[in-house]
Amino acid sequence: MMRITSAIGRRTLLKTAAAVGGALSMPAIIRSAAAAEPVKIGCLFSSSGTMANIEGRLSHVCRMAAQEINAKGGVLGRPVEVTVTDPASDWPLYAQLGRQLLLQEKVASLFGCWTSVSRKSVLPVVEQNNGLLFYPLHFEGEENSKNVVYLNSPPASSVLPALEYLMSDDGGKAKRFYMLGSDYVWPRTINKICKGYWTSKGFKETSWREQYVPFGFSNFQTIVNDIRKFASEPGGQPIIVLTVVGDSIPAFFKEIISQGIRATDIPVLGLDVLEADLEGLDTAPMVGHLNCWAYLQNASSPHNDRFKAAWKSYVDTNRLPFRNNVVIDPMVSTYDGVHLWAAACQKAGTTDTDAVRAAFAGLTFDCPSGYKIGMSAENTYVSRGVFIGSVNDQQAFDILWQSDGAPKPVPFSPYA
């Protein structure tokens, strides 16, 4: 395994002159005249392309967290410097820029990726070069690489609690399930786990139906007709387990609103529905639909108020193109990630990957969600609290239910 030697001599870029792609110095870095040599961390979040709208905010959250850490003396006395890149929602660029940040910039850790495919494309890069990628999104699980820190919860500790609620009396005693997802690995894995869970609860094959739509699909007319037919069949209260992503979410809700389906008729559990997805919609007819995340904007805790205030002032001072009052789960997970990394370095006394990984065991952090999140020695997963949110008419989610502690993450689900 190739060791990253930090000999200053060889690292300067200009020396490795080569006809193609030689001079890759990053003008984005302002060489701060700090006394000690700065610690560099790299961001791999797209600020252009299809993911720009929601993923673009995370680089700024990284910068904000770094500012907070630097205000308290940085890491091991050295200021933290954030190198931002734009993989432009194009998966080969994620891998390419990741390799460049690790090998050229010699960053101590990477914060990046949103879709599973972007994580999968950076995975070989961090594993080959023994880097550390902090991944802020909830995902399909079934992966446990020692080079990736999974900041958000796998299905076992996010989807299943929400299903339990919907099958309870208060949740409407759901007995039949219409699974509608985008056709790729995350939805298919989630649905596989749900089917395993329902079978363990004694449900039979006939009580669910599975339907997939291509990426960016937006004509849900026939599917909603099919859902209405499914809902009229015997066997008890139906719900929709929605795992469509991106632009399909608002398109789907537009169609069920225009076909007059309310949450009291067929509740929708949207596993990837964020406040940002509701931006383009009039949510009054959607009141009551559900989602589940490790953080909701209305979580009541002093840490949350401080985080929201910090983000609001950060957006205003830097005049960022985002609404300063909208805060979403991946932003908080990224914020937690930077602080956990800093704490691990402080504990390990170095920024070297293996030492930092060893330091993870037993680390905790007061997450804005109000929970004390922590890591264990077993795996590189972070235990997070679980919220079930219910859509209100201000394009946001009220807290319907929340776990009373941060359940232990289960990387490989028993039902998969």
Place this chain on the structure above:
Amino acid sequence: MSERPRHRPPPWRQLAHALLALAALLAAPARADESYGRDAVVRHLCEAKSEPMAQAIGALLTAVAAGREEAAWGARIVAALDGKRLLCAPAGPRLLRDGAVLRDPVTGREAVAPDRLPNAPFVNLRTRAWVEVATAALALFAEPGGAAASAQVAVLEKQYAIVPETALAALVERQPAPDLRDRLLLVRALQSLEAPSADARVSAIATIAGDPTARNRTLLAALAARPDYAADPAVRAALDTAMAHIDTWLRVGEVGAVLFSGLSYASILFMAALGLAVIFGLMGVINLAQGELIMIGAYATWLVQEALRALAPALLDWYLLLAVPVAFAAAAAVGMAMEATVIRHLYRRPLMTLLATWAISLFLVNLVQVLFGTQNLEFVTPAFLAGGTRVVADFMVTWNRLFAIAFAVGILALALLVLHRTPLGLFVRAVTENRDMAECVGVSTRRIDLLSFGVGSGLAGLAGLALTPIYNVNPTMGTNFIVDSFLVVVLGGVGNLAGTLIAALGIGQINIVIEPLYGAVAAKVIVLLMIILFIQFRPEGIFSVKGRR
């Protein structure tokens, strides 16, 4: 069995027979508890658990029905609960926020604000059903013949199991409008399926058969499966005829739904492809920026909406119609700018126009992204486009798609009119038929190219306008249409609009028929493969221009 044509909101909501029995039980205690009081109602609501809240609402409705309570007070309390303005905890002060003023929920008099305000009891899914029924019933009590009466009756039809019987009886009496009374009788019929006497059951079954929906079919099937219920031969017969009747109407509804969905998807495909049929079909210019012209039409519509919101909010509901000229002009202007600067040099090099228009589409997407940002634009759904109506059985027509179909027909008429009835149209066809000859006979092809490109782009802009109620509007929305619209134009046969129309209808319908069978992904794949094969064997498309080539 007379089929009473009735427009009714969707009754397809699902309450299993089991739930029916449970709910009837729930309603019963309210009647027994004679000691109804406003304080008891508010106390139960503040317990923030679904059982007591449901009981409270049941009691309230029964009391209003019996005249022991004013409908207005009930409506105020339920609205406060729904709007999270009823602030109370199981113990401690109970307040009702009325704008800036805090009032006592029972008496309505102003109350002093305690130091720490309690928060509002949470309305979960089960309680929300009760809140919806109460809101509808109380509104009907206040104004039986009110404007929204039909929608309120629809709510009662959906949640028939939890409508207290006494309240329903009162509503039936006081309902002036005959068709609404019939629908309320249907709600009672749904409730009285369990009635002891056989002929009461038969009449209930008959009324239910009058409203052929899948939900009712499932209800009747469940009853038929219960040996004790269907023991009486008369009831048995009634059940069988009712179910047969509903089945036939369900099939009619399904065919209607498939045809309507096909027509709606076809209208979308046609509008997206129409501008291209003019630009590519008639002028031979391969325009990869056609999707972006649609996007510009949609953004122009959004700007009109925002302008109306700021300047003339009263007209806001009509922004779609007011935006028609603006969307056409905006897209036409961009189209003409494109033509004048770039396309003008490339008329004899078709494959170079392909690359040039690709570059322009890249430019437009990123320009809009920089100006407007990447998020989806929020469109107000005009009142006349919100929701839909059930035509027959479960076949539902949504207004926004009906608008898209009507608009597509309008655009087609406009295009045909311009092409075949105006001098510009004559010149356009002349230039496309034989560019050199047209030039010889004095047609200034420069001007005609500019104008026909403008018309093609304008039509795309109108497509953008019509698609705002259906599709998400963001900088990259154009990419949805590129591959499909080129195939529609090529399949339909270059050079004539009729071909484009027939191709769009064909592709739209086949896509919708296949989708339920093999899923959306397979449908798109199968349709694309069919088009590719069709073009192999008939390169000139369905309607090829006859004559020597």
Place this chain on the structure above:
Amino acid sequence: MTDGPALYVDGLSVRFGSLRAIDNLSLLVNRGEIRAIIGPNGAGKTTLLDIVTGKTRPDTGTVLLDGGLDLLAMSEPQIALAGVGRKFQKPSVFEALSVRDNLRLALRAPGRSIFAEMGHRLGAAEEARAEAMLERIGMAGMGARRAGVLSHGEKQWLEIGMLLLQEPRVLLLDEPVAGMSDSETDRTAELVLSLRAPDRAIVVIEHDMSFVERIADVVTVLHEGRTLVEGSMARVQADARVRDVYLGR
């Protein structure tokens, strides 16, 4: 070589939509003969050539080569290899290739399969034939020049040269002198006359009456897809019907 007519066309008709381009046409051209086909625009002259060379499929009728080979059953390349050479109305040469390369491509031997042709390297004899043809069409020194830069007349000769290299037994020339100067027309007439050979039939479609007069043995006048008159130039010119058709109704 069988003794039947070089080109035998009988009962030919084809319709484009409602237009009857060829209407039950019969025509017979013997070997060693130069036939001219004249007629107003739209009389079906080019469509006839399209059918003979397999570009357009007729609705009915038969077309035979040397009295035996059914051309309708063959594809365009097969018809060309069977000895039917065609010169297009618009001079069509390979503009991006040099004049010599154009001629080299014409050296397509019927014996070789298309796959053999792809890999074939021209032998000395073939190169010599190409060189000889260069002189014959009066472009001796221009072998290396790109065909695209030739004048209109030069392109016509190059195309005729390419056809001749194929040694066709039936040569179909579609308006060979269209757009040529008088001197070029004369040289083309001499060239066509020099092509007369006992085993070759030449069919020329032309509007230039003086050119037709010089080269044609027999003239066929086509009108609305049918043969109006057939015979020597003198007889055709004297015929009243031709005058009506030509001078307009």
Place this chain on the structure above:
Amino acid sequence: MNALAPTIVRRRGFAVPQGLAGPVAAVLAAAAVAVVVAGRTDAGPSVYLMNLVGQAAVYGLLAVALDLIWGYAGILSLGHGLYFAIGGYLIAMHLVTVAFHTSGTPPDFMLFMGWTELPVYYAGMDMLGYSAALILLLPALVAFLFGLVSFRSRVTGVYFAIITQALVYVAMLLFFRNDTGFGGNNGMTGFTHIAGQPLSERGTVAVLCALSLLAAAAALFGLDRLVRSRFGHMLVAVRDDEARLRFLGYDTLWIKLAVWCLSAVLAAVAGALYVPQVGIVNPRVLSPELSLEIAVWVAIGGRGTLVGAFLGAVVITTLKFLLTAWIPVLWPFVLSALVLVVVITLPNGFLDAGGALARLRRRAAGGEGRA
């Protein structure tokens, strides 16, 4: 539809530089040798740089493959990513099988679909020889079938381009499905060894980079000889006037089919060299946008010059990589401006810059009319 076939009007008397292919191929071959020698030690160019150069060479090879059919035979394919992907997925199947057999940890899609062993069509994929043979044969077969049907019914020009775009879009939709055994949306990754060498080893990276450079050099040299041969003249004849060639006795179907299959194989080889260096393959490689970009590289570089296409690809991909890092928002504007300039003023791309200047000077001096 001959009117729609692209015609390259060559300037009077000014032949676009044909002789560049040979020397450029030589430079690439020399670079390959240098990389192999220097790459092994730490003193040599950095792993990251070699990886970048290898990818640029592969993109160049892909552009040359498209230029062969578009620049010479006039056949524009807007779906050449399909054959690039076939090569990529086949090598990925090989690498995944090798990784599974050596390390025992099954690839993601097997875990996720709950399969215990690789699907039947993976049989034999652990042998590099068999996989290499498949990388040459399968794209040729796919190209042959699609080409036979299209060329037989004489689909040409823009129609052909649109159908190829639709075909690659269909392939992308199919490959997104997760029950195909090709890894669905996440694609295939987790490659460890190739021909016994660990992929992360500096030496392996150097060899892969060298192989890419060699492949590009061989393609440039070989195709340059091909287009000068008689077969090359047939290609140009098909582009300039297919009807004329048909009436000279050539069954043009087989000529087009031959060059179409050759181009597909070259694109597949490029894909097979690309995937080990990137470490992942997934359906995004089948997106219509990538296939369109290949056409943009060829057009900007210079159609019908092979070297132009190669340089176009290398310059644009490097520019894209640099600019998306520095000025992410501006890159799309730069690319669209570049394409527009080329399309209007340099119809034959950068390599024809000289010709364009000559034309401008002549027009300025009131010479002949519009070119």
